[in-house]
Amino acid sequence: MDDIQKRILSEVADLHDVPEGAYNIRVDGGSAGRRSTENIEIIPKPEGSGLDIRIKPGTRRESVHIPVILSKTGMKEVVYNDFYIGEDSDVVIVAGCGIHNGGSQDSQHDGIHRFFVGRGAKMRYVEKHYGEGDGTGKRILNPVTELHLEADSTAELEMVQIRGVDSTERVTTAELAEGARLVVQERLMTHGTQSAVSVYKVDMNGENSTSDVVSRSVARDDSYQKFDALINGNAPCRGHSECDAIIMDRARVLAVPQLDANNIDAALIHEAAIGKIAGDQLIKLMTLGLTEAEAEEQIINGFLK
Amino acid sequence: MLELQNVSYTVEDEGRPVEILKDVSFKVDDRKFVVITGPNGGGKSTIARLISGVAVPTGGRIIFDGQDITKLSITERAKLGVGYALQQPVRFKGIDVKDLLRIAAGHKLTTDEACSYLSRVGLCARDYINREVNASLSGGELKRIEIATLLARKPKLSVFDEPEAGIDLWSFQNLIRVFEIMRSEIEDGSILIISHQERILDIADEIIVVADGHIERQGPKDDILPHLVGTTSAISGCTRLVERS
Numbered sequence: 033m034d035d036i037q038k039r040i041l042s043e044v045a046d047l048h049d050v051p052e053g054a055y056n057i058r059v060d061g062g063s064a065g066r067r068s069t070e071n072i073e074i075i076p077k078p079e080g081s082g083l084d085i086r087i088k089p090g091t092r093r094e095s096v097h098i099p100v101i102l103s104k105t106g107m108k109e110v111v112y113n114d115f116y117i118g119e120d121s122d123v124v125i126v127a128g129c130g131i132h133n134g135g136s137q138d139s140q141h142d143g144i145h146r147f148f149v150g151r152g153a154k155m156r157y158v159e160k161h162y163g164e165g166d167g168t169g170k171r172i173l174n175p176v177t178e179l180h181l182e183a184d185s186t187a188e189l190e191m192v193q194i195r196g197v198d199s200t201e202r203v204t205t206a207e208l209a210e211g212a213r214l215v216v217q218e219r220l221m222t223h224g225t226q227s228a229v230s231v232y233k234v235d236m237n238g239e240n241s242t243s244d245v246v247s248r249s250v251a252r253d254d255s256y257q258k259f260d261a262l263i264n265g266n267a268p269c270r271g272h273s274e275c276d277a278i279i280m281d282r283a284r285v286l287a288v289p290q291l292d293a294n295n296i297d298a299a300l301i302h303e304a305a306i307g308k309i310a311g312d313q314l315i316k317l318m319t320l321g322l323t324e325a326e327a328e329e330q331i332i333n334g335f336l337k
Numbered sequence: 338m339l340e341l342q343n344v345s346y347t348v349e350d351e352g353r354p355v356e357i358l359k360d361v362s363f364k365v366d367d368r369k370f371v372v373i374t375g376p377n378g379g380g381k382s383t384i385a386r387l388i389s390g391v392a393v394p395t396g397g398r399i400i401f402d403g404q405d406i407t408k409l410s411i412t413e414r415a416k417l418g419v420g421y422a423l424q425q426p427v428r429f430k431g432i433d434v435k436d437l438l439r440i441a442a443g444h445k446l447t448t449d450e451a452c453s454y455l456s457r458v459g460l461c462a463r464d465y466i467n468r469e470v471n472a473s474l475s476g477g478e479l480k481r482i483e484i485a486t487l488l489a490r491k492p493k494l495s496v497f498d499e500p501e502a503g504i505d506l507w508s509f510q511n512l513i514r515v516f517e518i519m520r521s522e523i524e525d526g527s528i529l530i531i532s533h534q535e536r537i538l539d540i541a542d543e544i545i546v547v548a549d550g551h552i553e554r555q556g557p558k559d560d561i562l563p564h565l566v567g568t569t570s571a572i573s574g575c576t577r578l579v580e581r582s
């Protein structure tokens with residue numbers, strides 16, 4: 033890997049070297065390193081179209097890193113990764129994609145991830161998106177995340193996109209069996225003329241399933257964001273979604289929350305708030321000696337922490 | 338030293354000028370403890386806002402340590418040594434107590450330092466240091482944290498707007514001790530407090546009574562306090578407690 037690729041790797045996966053545990057590092061369409069472990073098997077699909085990742089039942093405190101790096105202008109790829117997470121396991125999966133586009137053609141990575149989370153298993157999934165490079169070509173990421181949560185399983189998703197991605201359309205769907213738990217935390221910042229669309233569709237089909245989808249975002253300059261979340265309560269369940277956005281400059285934020293309860297014991301809540309940085313927050317930090325720009329920075333950093 | 342010279346403040350309300358403050362002049366000398374009191378809506382908080390730069394006077398001048406600060410920004414005044422604890426503290430999502438104290442101090446703080454400021458305002462530091470300064474804090478907790486930020490900042494002039502509001506009476510003596518330490522710790526530091534509390538008025542060097550947008554009276558505590566006792570400007574703790582229960 034060259035320096036650019038290494039830097040992107042540290043941005044999206046906090047990695048400076050090969051990680052511990054199982055991993056596959058994808059660079060410009062090929063594999064730049066792969067390791068399976070006793071409990072976690074990474075099997076490439078034909079022709080570099082993706083991976084099957086099989087985690088044995090009962091695997092505990094192990095991790096899988098599958099970062100993706102695009103450093104050539106004009107790269108376009110669709111990758112299918114399927115995760116089979118065995119019963120009662122407890123694992124961390126670190127994905128993430130970084131694009132360096134120094135040229136005039138668009139670079140695009142569409143990662144289609146399907147998760148089959150077994151009974152009683154617990155998965156934490158961390159995904160960071162990052163773009164850089166001063167070419168005129170766009171950096172485009174359209175991830176699809178499909179979750180199938182079996183009884184009493186848990187999926188915690190942390191999805192972060194702070195910088196450099198021109199266009200994203202993220203689709204996340206989930207179906208929850210009884211006692212399953214879904215927690216999503218999205219952190220998003222857009223600037224320039226970027227556009228970011230997040231679509232969630234959560235089906236709570238099992239009794240006592242719970243879901244909590246929270247998006248915090250900052251839209252600057254002329255950027256556009258859309259948060260579109262549909263929570264279906266098809267059983268006695270508890271669902272919560274929240275969109276909390278700071279809008280700046282000439283940006284636009286559209287929140288489209290939908291709750292669909294078709295069981296008398298489905299309890300669904302949605303909260304949405306869009307607004308500029310509160311003037312009194314800026315004033316307070318300025319009375320502590322910060323300039324207006326520094327105060328803004330502190331408020332945004334805290335908000336997206 | 339802070340000096341307000343013939344300060345006035347007029348705002349437009351539905352096209353008509355409304356005079357909020359007229360011809361306000363007073364001094365806060367170094368090492369002095371001055372209390373502003375007076376009825377609700379009299380203009381006390383407006384004075385604090387003008388001193389800190391949150392609002393700009395429409396007439397008159399504000400002098401701080403010999404420099405005319407009337408037109409300076411909030412940030413510039415803060416850097417010169419003006420500190421301001423708001424009547425209604427601000428809440429922040431994602432900024433925790435330690436962040437706020439660090440910003441106030443203007444440098445990295447050790448956990449011990451941060452904790453010492455919190456203990457001084459009667460908060461068990463361990464429980465608060467990592468709490469977010471958000472809606473989950475009670476009004477009284479927030480008010481104490483607001484005071485702690487000024488302790489961390491150590492400004493030359495500290496302006497407190499009704500610091501006692503929302504703070505239970507049992508902590509009152511400690512609060513007063515906080516102000517006294519503050520005044521003694523900062524060489525030439527002075528304190529300006531807006532308050533209705535008799536016990537705070539009682540430790541003042543000077544008292545200024547503001548009503549209806551102007552200064553009704555000002556002078557040494559011993560001259561002013563006798564006129565106030567029994568009026569709404571000086572409510573003793575017990576009276577308030579009785580009224581509340």
Ligand SMILES: Nc1ncnc2c1ncn2[C@@H]1O[C@H](COP(=O)(O)OP(=O)(O)OP(=O)(O)O)[C@@H](O)[C@H]1O
Nearest residue numbers: 348350355357376377378379380381382383384424
């Ligand atoms: N920007 C403004 N526009 C209109 N009216 C204002 C403005 N700022 C202050 N006022 C009015 O000026 C008066 C003085 O307000 P101020 O907050 O200074 O009172 P105060 O003495 O601090 O009262 P309290 O004891 O209730 O805190 C009030 O009647 C208030 O409504």
Ligand SMILES: [Mg+2]
Nearest residue numbers: 381382383424
């Ligand atoms: Mg007031």
